[in-house]
Structure formats: structure tokens, C-alpha cells
Amino acid sequence: MTTPITSDIEATETFLDQLRGSEERAREGILKLQHEEGYWCFELEADCTIPAEYIFMMHFRDEVDAELQSKICVYLRERQGGDGGWPLYYGGELDLSCTVKTYYALKMGGDDPEEPHMQRAREAILAQGGAARCNVFTRIALALFEQLPWRGVPFIPVEIMLLPRWFFFNLTKVSYWSRTVMVPLFILCTVKPKAINRQKVDLRELFTTPPEEEKNYFPIRSRLNYLFIGLDKMGRAIEPLIPPPMRRRAFKKAETWILDRLNGAGGLGAIFPAMVNAVEALECIGYPRDHPDLVTAREALRKLLVVGDESAYCQPCVSPVWDTGLAALALQEAGVSKTQEPVEKALDWLAERQLFEEPGDWRDYRPELKGGGWAFQFRNDYYPDLDDTAVVAFAMWQSGQKRYENCILRAADWICGMQSRNGGFAAFDADNTHYYLNEIPFADHGALLDPPTSDVSARCVMLLAPLCEKHERFRPVMERCIEYLYEEQEEDGSWFGRWGSNYVYGTWSVLAGLEQVGIGLENPHVGKAVEWLEKQQQSDGGWGEGNNTYYEPSEPKRNVWKSNTFQTAWALLGLMAAGAAGSTATKRGIEYLLGRQEEDGLWEDIEFTAPGFPRVFFLKYHGYDKFFPLWALARYRKHLSMLSEEK
Numbered sequence: 326m327t328t329p330i331t332s333d334i335e336a337t338e339t340f341l342d343q344l345r346g347s348e349e350r351a352r353e354g355i356l357k358l359q360h361e362e363g364y365w366c367f368e369l370e371a372d373c374t375i376p377a378e379y380i381f382m383m384h385f386r387d388e389v390d391a392e393l394q395s396k397i398c399v400y401l402r403e404r405q406g407g408d409g410g411w412p413l414y415y416g417g418e419l420d421l422s423c424t425v426k427t428y429y430a431l432k433m434g435g436d437d438p439e440e441p442h443m444q445r446a447r448e449a450i451l452a453q454g455g456a457a458r459c460n461v462f463t464r465i466a467l468a469l470f471e472q473l474p475w476r477g478v479p480f481i482p483v484e485i486m487l488l489p490r491w492f493f494f495n496l497t498k499v500s501y502w503s504r505t506v507m508v509p510l511f512i513l514c515t516v517k518p519k520a521i522n523r524q525k526v527d528l529r530e531l532f533t534t535p536p537e538e539e540k541n542y543f544p545i546r547s548r549l550n551y552l553f554i555g556l557d558k559m560g561r562a563i564e565p566l567i568p569p570p571m572r573r574r575a576f577k578k579a580e581t582w583i584l585d586r587l588n589g590a591g592g593l594g595a596i597f598p599a600m601v602n603a604v605e606a607l608e609c610i611g612y613p614r615d616h617p618d619l620v621t622a623r624e625a626l627r628k629l630l631v632v633g634d635e636s637a638y639c640q641p642c643v644s645p646v647w648d649t650g651l652a653a654l655a656l657q658e659a660g661v662s663k664t665q666e667p668v669e670k671a672l673d674w675l676a677e678r679q680l681f682e683e684p685g686d687w688r689d690y691r692p693e694l695k696g697g698g699w700a701f702q703f704r705n706d707y708y709p710d711l712d713d714t715a716v717v718a719f720a721m722w723q724s725g726q727k728r729y730e731n732c733i734l735r736a737a738d739w740i741c742g743m744q745s746r747n748g749g750f751a752a753f754d755a756d757n758t759h760y761y762l763n764e765i766p767f768a769d770h771g772a773l774l775d776p777p778t779s780d781v782s783a784r785c786v787m788l789l790a791p792l793c794e795k796h797e798r799f800r801p802v803m804e805r806c807i808e809y810l811y812e813e814q815e816e817d818g819s820w821f822g823r824w825g826s827n828y829v830y831g832t833w834s835v836l837a838g839l840e841q842v843g844i845g846l847e848n849p850h851v852g853k854a855v856e857w858l859e860k861q862q863q864s865d866g867g868w869g870e871g872n873n874t875y876y877e878p879s880e881p882k883r884n885v886w887k888s889n890t891f892q893t894a895w896a897l898l899g900l901m902a903a904g905a906a907g908s909t910a911t912k913r914g915i916e917y918l919l920g921r922q923e924e925d926g927l928w929e930d931i932e933f934t935a936p937g938f939p940r941v942f943f944l945k946y947h948g949y950d951k952f953f954p955l956w957a958l959a960r961y962r963k964h965l966s967m968l969s970e971e972k
Contacts, residue, residue, distance in 0.1 A: 344962040347919055350926030351955040352659050355652060356667055358951070363667075363674035365652045366645040367948030368631055370638065371937065372413045373401050374423050375597055377430035379639040381466055382601050382626070384433050386608070387521035393630070396637035398434040401427050402442060403636065409445030410453075414872050414933035414943040416886075421453045422463040425531060429467075433526045447530060455533035457542060460941075461769050462598070464542065465510065469605075470520045472528045473536035479543075479766035480560045481507065483515040483575040484567060486582065497689045498762060500775035501708045501753040504686065505594030507767075508582050509602035515576075518609040543766050550764040557766050580610060585684075587618055591704035592625030596642045600626050641937065641944070646699050648948045649675060650716035655956035657723050660963070672724055675699065675717050676732050680709045687743065687754055694742035697735030711740055711750050712824060715784040722791060737792055740785050741802040748809035749777025750785045752824070772938035778823035779813045779831050782806050783838030790841035807842065810835055811850055818853030825935045826943075827874045829892050832858060833899035840902035855903045858896050859910045863888045866913035867921075868896040869932075875939040890921050890928040894953035898960060906964040915961050918954050927951050 359365055376397045383389045406412050410419030411427045428446045436443055450456065456467065457477070467473045486508070488495050496504050532539070545551050583603050587593055592600035604622050612619050629640045653671050656664040681696045683706040688694070698709025699717050718736035721729035745756045757775040762768060789803040814820055814835075815828070822831030832854050839851060846852055861868055867888025897914045905911060921928055930950040933943045 341962065341965055343919065344958060344965065347922055348659060348955065348958050348962055351922070351958065352656065352664065354926035355656065355952055355955060359667055359671070363670035364645045365648040365948065366643055367648050367946060367951070369640045369642060369644050370945040370947065371641045372423050372943060373404055373411045373427045375641050376400055376638040377426040378466070378601060380430040380433055384522050385469065385520040385605060387523050393632070393637060394434050396632060396635065398431055398436065399636040400638045401431055405442055405446065409449035415931050417872060419449055419453070421450065422459040424450055425456045425459050425463055426466065428531065429528050433524070438530065450531050451533060456528060456531040457534065457536065457539045461767055465514065467528065469513065469518065470522055475517055477536065477539065477542040478514065480557045481511055481514050481767060482560070482564060483511040483579050484571060485511055486575045486578040487571070494762065494765070498759045499773050500757055501686060502594065502596060503773050505586065505596065505599035506602060508579050509599065509606035512576065512579055512606040512610060513602065516609045547764055549761060553765045576610065583607065584618065586707050587622060588704060588706065589621060590625050590628070591702055592622060594708065595700070595702040595705035597626070597629055597639060643702050644946065645703055646675065646678065646713050646717065647701050650713060650720055652948065652952045653720040654716065655952035655959070657720065658956050658959040660959070669724065669726065672721055672729065676729060679732055679735070680706055681735065685709060690755060691742055695735065695738065697739035708753055710752055711743055712752055712781045712784055714740060715788040719788045722788070737789060737799055740788065741799060744802055744805065745777045747777060748805035749782040750806065751775045751777045752781055770938065770941045772941050777809070779810055779820040780822050780824050780834040782810055783834040786838035787841045814850055818857035823939070826872050826933065827870055829861065829868055829870050829895050833895040836899040836902040845904040851903050855900060855905050858899055859908070861896070862910050862913065866917035867893040868914070872933060872936065872943055875936060888917060889930040889932050890918060891930060891934055891949040891953045893917055894957040897957040901960050901964065906961065911961065915958065918958060928954050
């Protein structure tokens, strides 16, 4: 490890002036992007499956907007990889399911299968085993369009709604995103509606064996998976014996569940897959298209579109609370009078959106706990998020404004009540750790659950630590969480990043949390983490880590991605939180950021920044390369300013 020796850094006034100028331009650039109401909301981009599914929805319902479809097709074509397929993130390898969905969407949009880009895609798909090897979600979509038989998808009848909590499978045992996606699917997979698909676009050329003759839609993954596949077959065999009154009761329960959580203009779960499934499920059980709930639900979907002059895509959701909380923290770090008013305007906007007594699925296991969280989106009342809650409440605490005191304490009490048994914190639920459920046929994506993670847990520590001085009730919770974080540290000193890519994100998150406790370089866990971060620095002074580390977590794989500004900022913030602000590595990283700043004062990177679900679904937060570099520069400028004053 490079020993951080402050004297190695020449904190000259010239360099300080450069930092101040860079910081000022970045600050002004971010303030220009603040909405009049006080919030920030940057685009949130996923892979091509979401815009492809938007095209599916239009053809399923026979409501095709030709101009929009044409623009989405432009977007899809532009993102085809050199191997002929479509990846889950820029620079990634072909993903079979994403490629099949994109190919089918383009074909629906009018692309001739004999065009070169379609030929290349088809050859790539067939080389991977064909469309029969796609994941469950893709096969369900193909079944709805009659492109494969229903035996090619898991048996998920609507009667699942009636299963008691003690049963091995129950909705309360899976994550929020799984619940909101699955309940409408229970209806769809029971009714088995047929997409209108007026043009009768088919996909037979993507199967190596005719889909009706395919015998292996469910490859065995493990012994437990083999058992669940057997139960799946048994369920199909006894389905005709289900009494009609039971089926009617199950349908009614599913319908009520969806309507209770339809979330107005926010949409079911405020995430695209659940929202589109809800629209199609309600229609197939008889809701007319002019029903107010369906009209509102369709409008919620349209709000996810990002439409340009030439191309368009659909976001998986929106992130105003998360973006606003992080932008506020970056501007607070800048700490000048010019940011006080816009930051307080942002915090006031956030304060109005705190969830107190609203119903929520988290109450299933914490019925006596008072609310106090924030959701990720503009509205998602049933599903507040611990990560957002910790960030927002911490920004309110840093403001020093007494009017936020109740918001902060309610948030902290709610977070404490959501601690899992192992001491950590998950994103939306407590103790959502029924890992055997990842072996059911539906869960081939491996993202059914919401277990505790280091990054969310570290954010909770970050909030609780400064509150312990006046409120001792938070200390035992915080100390248990710190022990959890120590246990989660990787052998090489890093921490896994569940909600950001990946070990750089996780390591920064934990170091930032431990800093608030007063744990720094003298601690062996911190020292090992700093050593790991410094080893990951690239020759250009920046840091970069690809999403391939979710597939190949070995050390040689972690340092093969080109540098980018947001991961460089994470690494720098981690080093400075640990007490290594004076290291050579930190100064080189700052110089990298200064050299990448654009004329508008901001930064621009094309890399995807986070997993929605590791190895399955990745996201690009368009704000990360804006506010994180400012945050790092402001933090370093404060460090150099203190040194200059001391001299």
C-alpha cells in the first residue's frame, strides 16, 4: 500500500485555483439541470429488452404508434454489437434473450429478416442454441405471441395467490420486484391470452428445433431444481382438477392485489415489466380499455419514454428521489452559499414525499413498525427503499436545518426496524433470504430475492452513526451492521457492490459509512480496502471496472476495463473517506477528472453504471457521471484548502 504522506502533494495556489474553477463550472452545470420544483431526474437507461418490450406491448394490444415504433427501431439497430447480437450493457457480450427480443421487435417494426443486421443476429442466436434457450421472461412473451407452446414456460397458475405464508412458496417470500412482476403473470399464464399481432409476425427461424417439438425447455441446474421441475410437471397434471370456485377466488385476489398497488400515475411497482404486465392482465380479465385504471396505467407507461428527433427508448423506471439525494450530497460537499438555496429547495421537495402511514408490503413482517422511508421514483408508496431513505435523511442531517429533524428520526427508526437477522440491510425488505427459491423454474434469472448487501448496509451506517451521539437507541443497530460489513469484506480487501458496478462501488460505499463512525486507516479492514483501491488504479490515473466482474469476480478480471469518471470518483471518495486524501493515487485520480471535464462543466461516459440484477439486467444512470465527479473534486479541494491554511 502507498503510505499517504501529505507532504508528497504540492498544494499550490495554482492547483487550488484550477480545482475551484473546475468545481464552480461543474456546480453551475448541475444547478442548470435542477427542475423548477426542486428535484433532479436524469435519464435511466437499460438494455434493449425494455424498448423491445414496448413494441411487443403495442402489437399485443394492436395499438401501434408507427412513428414511435420507427424511432425505437432506430435505437435498437444502433445498439447491435459487433458479434451480431445485443448485450446487456455497452461493451458486453451477446445476451441470447436480449437478442431474441430485439430481433423480434425489429421484425415487428418492419425490418426484413434478410437485411444484413438481421441475418447476423439470427446466426448469432442459432449459434447459442436458438430461442428455446432463452430465459423464462422471454419465453413467456413468445408464448403470448404463440411462438412457442405454454409448456415451454413455468407453471404459475393464479392459485398461487392462495398459498399460505407457511408454504415453501408465498409472495411475501420473494422481493418486491418479483411480486409486482409475478402477480399479473399469474393471470396471464392462467388465461393464456393471444396477442392480437395483426401482422402475424412469427419467429420460427430462430429455433433449432420446431418449438412444438422442443423437449428441453428447462435444463436441470441442480438437484433442488430437478425437484422443483418435477413439482411443476405435477402441477400441470392436476390443474384440470382445480375447483372453479377456487379459481374464481384466486383471480379476484390477484385482481385486488394489483388494484391496491396500481400506484396511480406511478404504475404498478413503478417499474416497466410490472406495469406492462398489469395492463395486459387487467385487459384479459375483462377491463375495458377506457376503464380509468387502465387509462392511468397506460399513461404511466408513456411517461417512461425518452423520445428524440430520430430515435426513442423506454426507461425501466425513473429515479428522481435517488438523483436528488445524491445531487444534494454533491452540492453540500461543494459547500458554498450559492448552493444552499437550491439544496434546501431539493430537500423540501423530498420532505413532502416521505412515506409515513401509507400501506406497504414491508409491513407483512414488520406490522408494528412506523413508516418513514422514501421510494426511488416519483411515487411508489408500497415500496420505500432503504438505500434512498438513508441517502435522503443523511443529506437532511448534513443541512443542519432543524425543520428536517422529524423526517430524519422517522427515517432512522424505520431503517433500524428493517434490519435483517444477520445485521445487514436489504433494499426493500428484511430477511428476504429464502435462497432455495432461486431453484424454482421461474427463477432462472437468479434475481428472485432481496437479501442484505454491503452497499445498502453501509449507507444505513452512514446515517445512523452521526445520530448516535444524541440518540443511543441507534447504536446497537449500527454496531451489528458494522460487524456484518466486516464479515462481508472480500479476501482481497474489497466489498461487493450489489446496486452499483461493482467492487469499486461497494468498497467506496463501505468506506464512506465507516468514515462517519470514525473508523479510518488505523483499522485493518480499512487499510486493506485502501490497498485494494490503489492497486486497481489505471495507468491514466482513473479507475474503471466492467460489469463482467459480476460474472468473473477473480482479481485479474477486475482491472481490464477502461477508466471512467464515475468509478474514478467512487474510488477517490473511498480513499478520502478512509483518510488517504494525501496519497499519490488520490492526486492522480483528481488530475484524471480535471482532464475529462467537458466545456459545459460536466462529464460524459457511455458505460453502464449499475446492475438492476447482477448478470441479468444492467442500468446506466445518466446522472452518475455528473454529480459524482463534482463530489470528489469538492472533497479534495477542501482537503488542499485545509493544508494551505495550515501552512
